[in-house]
Amino acid sequence: MKKLLLTILFMLTGALLMAQTAEQKKLEQRKAQILKEIKDLNSLINKEDKKEKSALSQISESEAKIKLSEKLISTTNRQTRLLTDEIYLNQLKINKLKRELVVLKEDYSKTLVKAYKSRNEQSRIMFILSSKNFLEAYRRIQYMKQYASFRKIQGDEIRTKMAELEKTIATLEGQKKEKVKLVAQSEKDKDALEKDKKEQQSLVKTIQKDRKKLNAEVVKKQKESREVQQKIDAAIREAIAAANKKTAKSTTESKTTTAAASTASPNKIVLTKEGKLISDNFKANKGKLSYPVAHGYISLPYGDTPHPFVKGYTQHNSGVEITTNPGEAVRAVFGGEVSQIQMTPDTKKKIVYIRHGDYFTVYYNMESVNVSPGQEVSAMQSIGTVATNPVTKESVLKFCILQNTSYLNPSSWIVK
Structure with missing residues (x-):
């Protein structure tokens, strides 16, 4: 024994x-x-x-x-x-x-x-x-x-x-x-x-005298961030509606799928057979996706974080902000289809949306873009360059991952 x-x-x-x-x-x-x-x-x-x-x-x-x-x-x-x-x-x-x-x-x-x-x-x-x-x-x-x-x-x-x-x-x-x-x-x-x-x-301590000015700068930045997120939310809903409309008219999908797509919720994509394969493949690569830039660090993480010096103020981020080199190439983290490209009216910076089944990756604050809507892209393919703020001299890419309209923590998906 x-x-x-x-x-x-x-x-x-x-x-x-x-x-x-x-x-x-x-x-x-x-x-x-x-x-x-x-x-x-x-x-x-x-x-x-x-x-x-x-x-x-x-x-x-x-x-x-x-x-x-x-x-x-x-x-x-x-x-x-x-x-x-x-x-x-x-x-x-x-x-x-x-x-x-x-x-x-x-x-x-x-x-x-x-x-x-x-x-x-x-x-x-x-x-x-x-x-x-x-x-x-x-x-x-x-x-x-x-x-x-x-x-x-x-x-x-x-x-x-x-x-x-x-x-x-x-x-x-x-x-x-x-x-x-x-x-x-x-x-x-x-x-x-x-x-x-x-x-x-x-x-x-050295900037205490400019606290009001800095507080205003923080509030302004957060307001801009909310406006960008609203723009992203609207673009994702448009992409979902367009995908479901296309599936509803499909002659190769089953009647069950086309019927579901025609009455689908505006917040969820009804996946085709091919779309499900792409979606499952994307999900299987969680924690293995490449960084959207070759060099850089996460300067603002996903979620709510207390501001380092503005007491009682919480910063909300629906993705991650990656500070990188001026003119750094932005890369697709996974293969997919470019669903949309937008430009912000105030800063004139571009936002690229890439669809992967019912997942989306979003790349914001781009100076130049070298892809177009409907184009298929592969993992690590350059899709443009990051923009540099003329005032702060910072080159920051905001990167988001969504499943339908739900934001996910990119840090759990990407790896250097």
């Missing part, structure tokens, strides 16, 4: 180690993405002229840097916790292997003693000749062969266990060294974070 419990524990330990190894790989990928964003952010900060940047832009950059540093520390801490668990599980494995080796060596030792006592060739022959009949003699010969084979198996098992033990000990030592590195890196990142926070506090 005790042996059975130990075997079950060993199997569970192995399963846990494999699961944690997979989690470690995910964390490594996440860490690499964060480090890439930090590198792009620092590169953009170094390229820009601080004298030309507004205080709001500087605070935005500072806030983005702090958020990325916090994500990096959080990811490193998760890696450290996983390593601690792996170290513990590997130590359990080593203890079990050592116990098994003790038992195996004891059994092997007893087998060798018995073999030594019966080593005389004459005694083995007499053992066979003393058989009562031929069948018994045959059985004794087979027994002697099996006994010799058993000794070999015992020896091989001991060697295998010793090799496994040595490998696990080496893995454990490597994990301990890696943990020391991660802890040291985490402490270094925490120091850098504290420095960034102090710099941000200092920057906020």
Whole structure:
């Protein structure tokens, strides 16, 4: 019973180690993405002229840097916790292997003693000749062969266990060294974070006298953002209506599909067979879609976030804002059909909509566009360039993902 419990524990330990190894790989990928964003952010900060940047832009950059540093520390801490668990599980494995080796060596030792006592060739022959009949003699010969084979198996098992033990000990030592590195890196990142926070506090203090002006700038930006979202909402509803109208008139789809499309809700696309395949393919690539720009960092995340210095003010974002280089090429994150291209009347910046079944990707604040409505585009294909604000000198792409009219968090879908 005790042996059975130990075997079950060993199997569970192995399963846990494999699961944690997979989690470690995910964390490594996440860490690499964060480090890439930090590198792009620092590169953009170094390229820009601080004298030309507004205080709001500087605070935005500072806030983005702090958020990325916090994500990096959080990811490193998760890696450290996983390593601690792996170290513990590997130590359990080593203890079990050592116990098994003790038992195996004891059994092997007893087998060798018995073999030594019966080593005389004459005694083995007499053992066979003393058989009562031929069948018994045959059985004794087979027994002697099996006994010799058993000794070999015992020896091989001991060697295998010793090799496994040595490998696990080496893995454990490597994990301990890696943990020391991660802890040291985490402490270094925490120091850098504290420095960034102090710099941000200092920057906020220097602009206290212009608080009213900055508050007005924040409110203006949020108003512009709401207007753009309303424009996007209307365009998506138009695209849904157009898609359902086309499906309703189709002669290749089933009567059920065409009937459903003709009476469909204005907020949901009735998918054709081809549309469902595209939609399912898009959904299957969640967490694997490429970034819409080659370089950049998320300067404003999805959802509601408190403003870094305007107390009590919450910023709402239906997508993500990615700050990048001036003139940076904007890429389609997945293959699809360009459903519409719009231009904002005030800023004259363009918005590109790409449909993927009942999913849409939206690219806003584009200076130039090199695709047209109805055109099929492939993943990573350039669709235009990002615009640069002449006042703030920032080049920011707003990127949204929707399923029908529901906004989704792009950070859960794209990866660098």
